[in-house]
Amino acid sequence: MRTVLVTGPGGAGRTTVAAATALAAVRRGKRVLLLSADRDDTLRAVLGDDVPGLRAARIDPGAHFREELLALQDRATAALDLLGAARLDGEELTELPGAEQLALLHALRNAAAGDHELTVVDLPPTPQAIALLALPEQLRRYLRRLLPPERQAARALRPVLAQLAGVPMPAQWLYETAARWDRELAAVQAVIEAETTTVRLVAEPGPAAADAMRTARLGLALHELAIDTLVPNRLLPRGSADTWLATLATQQEKCLDEWSSLFPDVTHCELPHLGRDPRGADDLWLLDAESTGTGAELTADGEIVFGRQGLATELGPPGPGPVGDPWVVEDERDEDGVLVWCIPLPGATKKDLGLVRRGDELLLTVGPFRRIVALPSALRRCTVSGAGLTDGELRVRFTPDPDLWPRTR
Known part of the structure; x- marks a missing residue:
């Protein structure tokens, strides 16, 4: 199943483009879920x-929050009493x-199990959308640090420790809850990182955008x-006589x-x-019909041809693109004895770049964004x-530690 995440600067027309994208797919015979x-x-x-x-659904963060908190309260009855x-x-x-971000991630995970062929998601403005899509990876890291799975092996000793210390030890429900959260976050992360999930950027051309x-x-x-796809929206007619x-x-x-x-x-x-302002299916179909641009299409013979497909462009199963490819580790030990981790960062500048090694993780800061990744x-x-x-490519050089690498004769 394809998932298209629509985002862009605030006021760029994200909701309109998300709806028009969904309708363009419906018009071409696809079963579509549109989430907002x-x-x-x-x-x-x-x-x-x-x-x-077309099935359109609006996420209710209040209902999701109440459902999750009441369920957690039921599981923690003994501790609360x-x-x-x-x-x-x-x-x-x-x-x-x-709560709104968690409800949206929950809906995204559930959508992946649906019987439709395409899910179009109307995301918040880009900075919030990027933070939202990075959230599952971050939360899973926090859970692993706070409640390491390997320490659950000591749960049989908790009653003895409780008697010795005179205070109750963490209950089994806490570890079970953490494990359940990790499974749910892993499922959402799998949807976000899938090759069939892509981002559609919407913006109105101008200096601010x-x-x-x-x-x-x-x-x-x-x-x-x-x-x-990049969707420049609200383009004015060219060659107007009006100055x-x-x-x-x-x-x-x-x-x-x-x-x-x-x-x-x-x-x-x-x-x-x-x-x-576009309103109704007729206006949305008109946007698709009058759209212009360039796009690549793979024919049945394996030939790549360029043509206008409108908002249905790239709605088929995509192959991994240059941004979606895994970060590559190149082996240059034959040249100067180092390994190079190649990280594509188009548009990055050296002054906005920060890099820190901490244990088995790399703390990478680029402009206003920060990510912690496992090596x-x-x-x-x-x-x-x-x-x-x-x-636009960050190349981090690593020298093998002779005390940790196997020695060759």
Whole structure:
């Protein structure tokens, strides 16, 4: 199943493009699920009437929060009774900060088990979307540090330790809850990292969006999130006799030229300004019909041809792209005895780059983004001997530790 995650700067028309993408797929015979976490339910206003073949759903973070907290309370009944805690009723629960993100991740995991062929997700603006998509990996790391699975082997000793210490030891439900959370987060992470999951970037060309798109490109690359399509939205007509419109159109053209250089390997699908806010299936289909841009299509004979497919471009099963490929470890020991970890970071600059080795992890900071990744097994037996950034690729050099690498005769 394909999953398309739609994001972009605030106010760029993400919900409209998500709905139009879903309708374009329905029009081509696909069964589609369209998810939105927008609290204002703008999705219904954009879609209008129900469309056969399209299931649209808005995520309810409040209901998900109440369901999860009440379930946790039931599993922790013994511990809460021991502490004399008063139980909470569902009617008095209101979601806490972060509930919306967790509800969206939960819906994304459930969508992967559905019977539809395509899931289109209307995500928050790009900075929040990147943080959201990075959350499962981060939370799983926290769980492993706070409740290491290997320490659960000592659970049989907890009653004895409790008698010796005079205080209750962590209960079995705590470890079971942590294990259940880890399984659920792993399932969401698998959906996000799948080759069939891609990001669709939406932006209205202009000076402000130009900087936002450079930052988005960098953040998505850091977290290895593949971009299938760049959607410049609300393009004004070219060659207008109106001086004011012509000036704005020229400004958009300049921005589009810059984006062509910034996203050279990404399909571009340009959407026109309809002169009004799109409302209903007719307007959304019109956007798809009048879209222009470039895209690559693989024929049955294995030949790559370029043509206009509109918003349905790249909705088939994609192959791994340059951003979605695993970070590569190159062996250069025959030359100077080092291993090189190649990390693609298009748009990165040296002044915004930070790199720290901590145990078996690498703390990588690029601009406003930060990621902590586990080192590949081969690099854990090495020391960092240098790093360099060239043509959008960070190359981290590792020298094998002679005390840890097997000696050869």
